[in-house]
Amino acid sequence: KAELALGGFITTDAKTAFTVGLESSFAYCNKMASYDGLAPKIKAEDKDAYIKTMQEKYDAATSKLEIVMTQKWIADFGNSLGSYADLRRTGFPQVYNPDTDDDDDTYNTKEFPFVFPYASTSLITNVTIKDQDLGSRNVHETFVFWNQPKN
Numbered sequence: 001k002a003e004l005a006l007g008g009f010i011t012t013d014a015k016t017a018f019t020v021g022l023e024s025s026f027a028y029c030n031k032m033a034s035y036d037g038l039a040p041k042i043k044a045e046d047k048d049a050y051i052k053t054m055q056e057k058y059d060a061a062t063s064k065l066e067i068v069m070t071q072k073w074i075a076d077f078g079n080s081l082g083s084y085a086d087l088r089r090t091g092f093p094q095v096y097n098p099d100t101d102d103d104d105d106t107y108n109t110k111e112f113p114f115v116f117p118y119a120s121t122s123l124i125t126n127v128t129i130k131d132q133d134l135g136s137r138n139v140h141e142t143f144v145f146w147n148q149p150k151n
Contacts, residue, residue, distance in 0.1 A: 002068045003090075018058060018068055022051050025075040066092045 002021060005014035026047045033039035058067045069092035076083045087093070123129060 003065065003072070006065050006068065014064065014068070015055070015058060018071070019051065019055060021068075021075070022054060022071060023047075025071075026051075028075075063092075065090060066094070069093055 001010065001012050001017035002014045004010045005012045005017050026042055030041045033041045054067065054071060058064055061067045069086055069090050072086060073083050073093045076086075118126075118129060
């Protein structure tokens with residue numbers, strides 16, 4: 001909702017939606033931790049301190065969308081395709097390249113694939129996949145129907 005509010009698509013206050021999203025993420029983590037009793041729950045004072053810090057960063061940010069999308073990326077751990085789609089769509093978060101010592105070198109400066117390779121189960125069970133799709137397509141040059149380059 002914070003992203004939609006920042007884009008002017010809904011009238012909800014973006015900072016309030018951002019805070020609700022953070023609260024919900026912490027609540028979900030604690031709920032998951034309670035299932036087996038082995039993982040520690042996040043303490044209320046730690047959660048509150050983190051949220052306060054994120055609100056301060058949000059208030060001071062030149063790009064509030066970057067703050068929102070970075071926190072969404074953290075909350076979406078395990079949802080790699082959703083995170084990938086958000087990164088391709090918004091350019092955030094700025095994920096640093098650990099292969100260099102250059103703080104300005106981010107994966108956002110790298111070439112991202114436009115399509116993903118087919119899963120082996122798809123190749124086995126879907127007889128409609130054309131021969132040219134079986135490894136010969138370049139994932140940096142093949143576009144999906146909804147993401148065609150502009151001429």
